[in-house]
Amino acid sequence: MMSELxxxxxxxxxxxxxxxxxxxLGKQLGLSGSVVMRALATLGDASIAGQPGxxxxxxxxxxxxxxxxxxEAGRIQCAEHDHAA
Structure with a gap:
C-alpha cells in the first residue's frame, strides 16, 4: 500500500x-531531497527486506x-489511477 506522500x-x-x-521535486512539494529519496526508493525495483519493489x-x-x-510500468500505474479517479 502506498502512502499519500x-x-x-x-x-x-x-x-x-x-x-x-x-x-x-522536494522544493515543489516543500520536502527535503532525503525525504523524497526515501519515499521513492521503495517504488523502484530494488529488493528491500527481501521484497522486490x-x-x-x-x-x-x-x-x-x-x-x-x-x-513505463509507473506511467501505466499512474494512468490507470488517473482514469479511476
Missing amino acids: QQTLLLALYREAKPVSLPK PGWVRLDMADARWTASLT
Missing part, C-alpha cells in the same frame, strides 16, 4: 516529461545529482 510523488513525476532532480520509479545519479523518473 508516495502517491503525490508519483503524480508529480507523471506530469514531467523528463527526469526531475530530487531537490527540485513494483518498479515504477527509476532513480539515477549523474554529475553528483540524483534524478527521478517514472518507468
